[in-house]
Amino acid sequence: EAGVVQSPRYKIIEKKQPVAFWCNPISGHNTLYWYLQNLGQGPELLIRYENEEAVDDSQLPKDRFSAERLKGVDSTLKIQPAELGDSAVYLCASSPSGPGYNEQFFGPGTRLTVL
């Protein structure tokens, strides 16, 4: 079974440029998450989707970050414009839906470097 797929794996851009990350979750997983991971720290949730609905975007900096999951399958996270402090690894995860705790499966992440 294929895991969570993310692309690109690495991205280097200059500040003020836009950037987008793509995620394809595990087939059948209705819940999708985007996390930000700074070097040496644990992942921090940016946004969580149930199908195509963003059910928790309280930690998403909405002035420059946006996300979509139009058909309830794959998802795109965008930053426009990027700032130096956005350099981090952006992780996507997915889980099956259901009450209570469901194991999250993580993709390999996209490492963003903003120059």
Place this chain on the structure above:
Amino acid sequence: GESVGLHLPTLSVQEGDNSIINCAYSNSASDYFIWYKQESGKGPQFIIDIRSNMDKRQGQRVTVLLNKTVKHLSLQIAATQPGDSAVYFCAEGKNRDDKIIFGKGTRLHILP
């Protein structure tokens, strides 16, 4: 600041010995706790979880202990192998949603 986050606590263990990685969690109302392993260049990988109504759970070569009195979680790895080298994160969550909060990581370094 950001430089503090670069200095992960590191546990160095001789190959073949047992490893114990500790974690202090913050929310006494959390319903479950999870240990993740993250290798360089990869996303976190689930190792084992434990519900708040349990104090011990065993998996293959791993044991998680939960002490709710002092809000402490530990991961024990038996007969540590080179492939166990990674950063280990604990995480906590509540049943009412799928949101989990990650704690600080610990780097496990295996000595030959």
